[in-house]
Amino acid sequence: MFEGIEFLNKEFFWLLLVLPLAILWYVFKHNKQTAELKISSIKGFKVTNSVLPKFKHVLFALRLLALGLLIMALARPRTVDVSTKTKTTRGIDIVMAIDVSASMLAKDLRPNRLEALKNVAAEFIKGRPNDRIGLVEYAGESYTKTPITSDKSIVLRSLKEIRYNTVIEGGTAIGMGLATSVNRLKDSKAKSKVIILLTDGVNNSGFIDPKIASELAVEYGIKVYTIGLGTNGMALSPVAIDPRTGDFQYGRIQVEIDEVLLKEIAEVTGGEYFRATNNKKLEDIYEEINKLEKTEIEEFKYYNYDEKYRPLVILAGLMLLLEFLLRNTIFRSFV
DSSP states (O other): OOTTEEESOGGGGGGGGHHHHHHHHHHHHHHHHOOOOOOSOOTTSOOOOOSGGGGTHHHHHHHHHHHHHHHHHHTOEEEEEEEEEEEEEEOEEEEEEEEOSGGGGOTTSSSOHHHHHHHHHHHHHHTOTTSEEEEEEESSSEEEEEEEESOHHHHHHHHHHOOOOSSSOSSOOHHHHHHHHHHHHTTOOOSEEEEEEEESSOOOSOSSOHHHHHHHHHHTTEEEEEEEESOSSEEEEEEEEOTTTOOEEEEEEEOOOOHHHHHHHHHHHTOOEEEEOSHHHHHHHHHHHHHHSOOEEEEEEEEEEEEOHHHHHHHHHHHHHHHHHHHTTTTTTTO
16 A cells, blocks of 8 residues: 555654554543443333444544544655656777787687687677777788777677688787777767777787877877786697698797787876786776776656645545534434
8 A cells, every 4th residue: 555655754653652542541431421220120111222322433433543544644645756867978989909810819718819808898898888889900900890889789790700810911010909999089079088909919010109009099088908818928829720721730839918018008098907817817807997987977866756645634534524424413312
């Protein structure tokens, strides 16, 4: 009955303590006012049996119920309908620059570095419903896989399609990957612009110096988070292609990541550098970036109050009216 109802003035419920006191007073008064006449026989009297005197207590019950309803009305019951409207007040545009060189097929992360990255990046994208995200691929050269868009289904589909291929020139052109990402964001009107640049090697290709690309990012107000991907020490990595099958042959080689360069890029642009040596650390890194780059959302709440005391007052009034009519008609001879 009271589901979804709140009482604004709950202190009036203390008045309900009057009800048991009223019942005690009524019982005491009734016993005191009841007259008794003892006679030895009623043979000389005409006696008629009536049930009406037994129901005269209904009058008091009606008055008591009316009092209880009035107390509940004073407590001011009401229902609240809350509607919310959200508005993104600070959108973030993000470009994820992904190294797709052959070394990303190394198996120090499961099943390999590239697939581990794609799995974690997909969860990151799903957790940013209010931001626009784009993808850039780079190896010895770079290109835009997906321009920044708010359509996450497009981004996720493009991310799934990323794989190592021989179309892109081999090598690791960090400067090219960063410069292409900056180019995607330089005309953005978003209040916050972010690049997440991931690599597992050193800059050994391309015609754009990573430091020049970093200065471009600073000029356009773009923050860069850099991630070095790869275990410490040796990793099972592609070393050659089997001419008979066309598949990679694997061997254990030293993991080399230019951490000095990645730290410098992050520091200059106001971002941070992270090192992911296994799947769990990679997940933790993207969770940390997700916390650092929060989209501000303004929430408006609208409260619609529906007062419920009026039906209680009306019902109490009807009970008092019924009590008055019964008292002065049917029960007139008994009260």
